[in-house]
Amino acid sequence: xxxxxxxxxxxxxxxxxxxxxxxxxxxxxxxxxxxxxxxxxxxxxxxxxxxxxxxxxxxxxxxxxxxxxxxxxxxxxxxxxxxxxxxxxxxxxxxxxxxxxxxxxxxxxxxxxxxxxxxxxxxxxxxxxxxxxxxxxxxxxxxxxxxxxxxxxxxxxxxxxxxxxxxxxxxxxxxxxxxxxxxxxxxxxxxxxxxxxxxxxxxxxxxxxxxxxxxxxxxxxxxxxxxxxxxxxxxxxxxxxxxxxxxxxxxxxxxxxxxxxxxxxxxxxxxxxxxxxxxxxxxxxxxxxxxxxxxxxxxxxxxxxxxxxxxxxxxxxxxxxxxxxxxxxxxxxxxxxxxxxxxxxxxxxxxxxxxxxxxxxxxxxxxxxxxxxxxxxxxxxxxxxxxxxxxxxxxxxxxxxxxxxxxxxxxxxxxxxxxxxxxxxxxxxxxxxxxxxxxxxxxxxxxxxxxxxxxxxxxxxxxxxxxxxxxxxxxxxxxxxxxxxxxxxxxxxxxxxxxxxxxxxxxxxxxxxxxxxxxxxxxx
Amino acid sequence: xxxxxxxxxxxxxxxxxxxxxxxxxxxxxxxxxxxxxxxxxxxxxxxxxxxxxxxxxxxxxxxxxxxxxxxxxxxxxxxxxxxxxxxxxxxxxxxxxxxxxxxxxxxxxxxxxxxxxxxxxxxxxxxxxxxxxxxxxxxxxxxxxxxxxxxxxxxxxxxxxxxxxxxxxx
Numbered sequence: 286x287x288x289x290x291x292x293x294x295x296x297x298x299x300x301x302x303x304x305x306x307x308x309x310x311x312x313x314x315x316x317x318x319x320x321x322x323x324x325x326x327x328x329x330x331x332x333x334x335x336x337x338x339x340x341x342x343x344x345x346x347x348x349x350x351x352x353x354x355x356x357x358x359x360x361x362x363x364x365x366x367x368x369x370x371x372x373x374x375x376x377x378x379x380x381x382x383x384x385x386x387x388x389x390x391x392x393x394x395x396x397x398x399x400x401x402x403x404x405x406x407x408x409x410x411x412x413x414x415x416x417x418x419x420x421x422x423x424x425x426x427x428x429x430x431x432x433x434x435x436x437x438x439x440x441x442x443x444x445x446x447x448x449x450x451x452x453x454x455x456x457x458x459x460x461x462x463x464x465x466x467x468x469x470x471x472x473x474x475x476x477x478x479x480x481x482x483x484x485x486x487x488x489x490x491x492x493x494x495x496x497x498x499x500x501x502x503x504x505x506x507x508x509x510x511x512x513x514x515x516x517x518x519x520x521x522x523x524x525x526x527x528x529x530x531x532x533x534x535x536x537x538x539x540x541x542x543x544x545x546x547x548x549x550x551x552x553x554x555x556x557x558x559x560x561x562x563x564x565x566x567x568x569x570x571x572x573x574x575x576x577x578x579x580x581x582x583x584x585x586x587x588x589x590x591x592x593x594x595x596x597x598x599x600x601x602x603x604x605x606x607x608x609x610x611x612x613x614x615x616x617x618x619x620x621x622x623x624x625x626x627x628x629x630x631x632x633x634x635x636x637x638x639x640x641x642x643x644x645x646x647x648x649x650x651x652x653x654x655x656x657x658x659x660x661x662x663x664x665x666x667x668x669x670x671x672x673x674x675x676x677x678x679x680x681x682x683x684x685x686x687x688x689x690x691x692x693x694x695x696x697x698x699x700x701x702x703x704x705x706x707x708x709x710x711x712x713x714x715x716x717x718x719x720x721x722x723x724x725x726x727x728x729x730x731x732x733x734x735x736x737x738x739x740x741x742x743x744x745x746x747x748x749x750x751x752x753x754x755x756x757x758x759x760x761x762x763x764x765x766x767x768x769x770x771x772x773x774x775x776x777x778x779x780x781x782x783x784x785x786x787x788x789x790x791x792x793x794x795x796x797x798x799x800x801x802x803x804x805x806x807x808x809x
Numbered sequence: 810x811x812x813x814x815x816x817x818x819x820x821x822x823x824x825x826x827x828x829x830x831x832x833x834x835x836x837x838x839x840x841x842x843x844x845x846x847x848x849x850x851x852x853x854x855x856x857x858x859x860x861x862x863x864x865x866x867x868x869x870x871x872x873x874x875x876x877x878x879x880x881x882x883x884x885x886x887x888x889x890x891x892x893x894x895x896x897x898x899x900x901x902x903x904x905x906x907x908x909x910x911x912x913x914x915x916x917x918x919x920x921x922x923x924x925x926x927x928x929x930x931x932x933x934x935x936x937x938x939x940x941x942x943x944x945x946x947x948x949x950x951x952x953x954x955x956x957x958x959x960x961x962x963x964x965x966x967x968x969x970x971x972x973x974x975x976x977x978x979x
Contacts, residue, residue: 436945638945742917743916743917743920743944743945743946743949744914744915744916744917744920744944744946744948744949744951745914745915745949746912746913746914746915746948746949747815747817747912747913747914748815748910748911748912748913749814749815749910749911749912750909750910751909751910754814754911757814759815762948764916764944764946764948764949765946766945766946767946767947779814779815782815783815783816783817783818784818786817786913786915787817787818787915790898790900790901790915790917791900793917794899794900794901794917794919797917797919797975
């Protein structure tokens with residue numbers, strides 16, 4: 286552990302990292318492995334302690350063992366325990382020591398792994414979403430996890446667990462400022478002496494073990510002001526009151542089903558002697574767990590808008606702050622579930638590359654922009670993720686889209702002849718075009734609309750099965766990034782479907798030529 | 810080529826090589842053979858007297874149904890192959906598939922993430938290949954099987970060049 290300061294690991298992109306040839310490398314907070322692995326430690330301690338103690342004290346009850354052991358067992362077991370603890374701590378220290386990150390002008394570099402080393406580089410301008418998550422234990426320590434998602438479905442490109450909360454905020458603002466295309470005001474002040482070059486010239490192999498002493502999280506002076514101004518300009522557009530959240534959870538089909546099930550079981554158990562289906566307990570617990578999950582992730586939900594996109598924050602025990610930069614939203618879904626409709630509540634979810642993929646288990650909660658909200662809240666959120674709806678009167682248009690039926694609001698719906706196929710929905714299912722997006726409407730009881738901006742259309746698919754051919758209708762589905770939104774125009778008249786297909790392809794091509802930039806604040 | 814009602818107006822489809830039907834038939838033969846073998850086991854057992862309890866009519870009916878279905882599938886293969894087509898437009902690629910369940914897909918060149926050219930063993934014998942255009946959306950993957958190798962290479966180059974010039978990010 287010689288405190289050398291040269292830490293230039295020539296990552297794959299270091300050669301092209303102009304501006305900051307030697308951006309400092311940072312380490313995550315030292316207690317991070319403990320915060321992540323505390324359950325394992327506690328479990329091992331518990332099991333080991335219990336075994337040791339019981340074998341020590343239980344010695345008397347059976348026939349007292351041979352005398353020659355009884356002298357030292359406590360000592361030995363203590364030593365073994367200490368050895369295991371030491372090994373775990375060494376492992377923790379190793380993972381902490383070998384995890385390092387660096388933020389250059391264009392890239393985020395993360396090195397991890399003790400035995401199997403990994404150097405990962407992600408382009409900042411490809412950021413799709415940045416999260417600051419605080420699991421309960423991390424909150425106690427005042428730490429946070431920073432996730433950086435790129436358009437690779439699945440795991441996060443960068444997962445810094447854990448850094449101090451203030452540091453995480455600073456990093457987020459810094460990354461977003463760079464991603465927004467704000468140019469570096471000046472090369473960062475050389476906080477480090479220029480030793481790295483010397484080390485490289487000396488022919489040292491990449492040495493990630495050298496410690497990092499630069500003040501972590503101290504951004505280049507130019508960024509401090511930028512991040513401060515970005516962080517300051519946050520405007521709350523929608524909040525979810527706790528009462529409404531609880532109401533919305535109670536009015537879910539799964540909750541209603543659970544309550545009915547419990548009532549039914551209670552009646553059955555009192556009516557039939559000796560009927561106690563304990564085997565249903567795990568299922569009930571699972572349902573309760575899902576409900577708890579809804580409450581935990583929807584609690585204190587706040588959607589805000591800022592220069593660097595939509596900001597969401599939520600969570601009861603585990604909190605999360607999510608930032609989705611503008612132009613990253615690929616498709617939007619507004620849902621009006623059957624039981625919420627009397628109360629006028631809606632839910633908004635989006636497809637964003639990198640977070641909607643099926644692999645991550647928190648994909649579903651992370652793609653929700655509004656767990657439950659009034660129509661005003663929906664409009665407020667839509668105004669952020671769809672800044673140009675492309676219609677003259679968005680309020681009336683979206684009201685017609687969500688709750689209307691027939692051709693009001695400029696919708697084209699299924700021909701009446703498909704009534705036998707969709708007796709309830711045939712008047713509602715259809716599409717409407719705005720200047721910037723296609724809105725697909727579906728469902729009569731459980732109402733949904735899917736909004737796909739023309740500039741985000743990935744492809745179109747027209748399909749027709751034998752039954753649809755008899756009725757002279759086609760389905761048009763709009764391809765989009767994996768996520769909760771599956772835009773589909775159901776049972777459209779063949780002629781208009783064919784027309785829409787090619788027209789929409791041309792519209793998408795035209796929209797692509799105009800927009801599409803990875804930077805969103807002036808690509809100077 | 811016949812214009813199906815679902816096909817967009819004014820599109821001239823380029824058809825794939827008719828010999829692609831042979832590739833499909835080899836696949837069909839292997840699948841059909843395995844199914845037939847498995848479903849013939851009861852019949853053999855009944856006839857050899859090992860499993861007397863099994864109803865004879867069922868033991869005969871199962872392989873018979875398989876044979877009937879597979880023969881229909883075999884007859885359909887050339888028509889299914891003939892139903893595959895593609896068309897290159899200025900900004901996008903169109904691909905169509907299917908007789909019974911028809912699909913037409915349009916994928917913009919600018920959305921292309923990468924292009925695959927795959928050649929299987931039977932493909933290689935017949936000088937065919939399969940071109941696959943991948944986008945960021947899983948359901949917008951255009952797949953054109955049964956292309957002659959020269960055409961496949963040309964298409965790949967063409968797609969790559971057009972994707973480059975109309976690059977649109979994600």
